[in-house]
Amino acid sequence: MKKIALALITSAVALGAASVQAQELKPYVGVGVVSSEHKYNAANDTSNGDRKSNEWGGKIFGGVQLDKTWGVEAGYTDFGKSSYGYTVGANSGRIESDAKSFYLAGKGSFPVSQQLAVTGKLGLAHNKNDVNASGLAVAYNGDSSRNALYAAVGAEYAFTEKLSGVLEYEHYGKNDNEQGRRKGALNLGVKASF
Numbered sequence: 001m002k003k004i005a006l007a008l009i010t011s012a013v014a015l016g017a018a019s020v021q022a023q024e025l026k027p028y029v030g031v032g033v034v035s036s037e038h039k040y041n042a043a044n045d046t047s048n049g050d051r052k053s054n055e056w057g058g059k060i061f062g063g064v065q066l067d068k069t070w071g072v073e074a075g076y077t078d079f080g081k082s083s084y085g086y087t088v089g090a091n092s093g094r095i096e097s098d099a100k101s102f103y104l105a106g107k108g109s110f111p112v113s114q115q116l117a118v119t120g121k122l123g124l125a126h127n128k129n130d131v132n133a134s135g136l137a138v139a140y141n142g143d144s145s146r147n148a149l150y151a152a153v154g155a156e157y158a159f160t161e162k163l164s165g166v167l168e169y170e171h172y173g174k175n176d177n178e179q180g181r182r183k184g185a186l187n188l189g190v191k192a193s194f
Helices: 003-022 133-141
Strands: 026-039 052-065 068-089 090-113 118-133 142-158 163-171 180-193
Touching: 026 068, 026 090, 052 090, 052 180, 068 180, 090 133, 090 142, 090 180, 118 163, 118 180, 142 180
Parallel strands: none
Antiparallel strands: 026 052, 026 180, 052 068, 068 090, 090 118, 118 142, 142 163, 163 180
């Protein structure tokens, strides 16, 4: 009888602990609008065009808040497409870039007030950059992918218990082909918790 009672007590404690842990896990999903700098460096370019531009893209992300401070997040970012027309002497051409990234990161949230928290993320990004070029810049053509360090700092503002606004600067690291998207991006988004 003592063994059965001990087994029941142990099971109840284990189920209670598992229930508390399950209540602390808070999954979330979100979407964002991303602004990133794109830059082109065609060799011997003599055109007077602007080699830099800010492009708009989108982001979807999701994660699990493990407790009030720590969590894990994954996401997909499309940095948008950009292009640059260049001239070298009498020759002209065009370079186009289409960049995307996937990331997985640990996340820390540090409350400033009841509604506002400062956040930081650190992890790994898988960057892809498809470059199409014509004219003398055909050497830049190709689909490159590269893993790089991902880091972000930002803030979250809770509108309600389940809905928050997100503003953050994200550093995705380099691409193998550096035509087009630069390393960083600004994300403005919204997050829904469950």
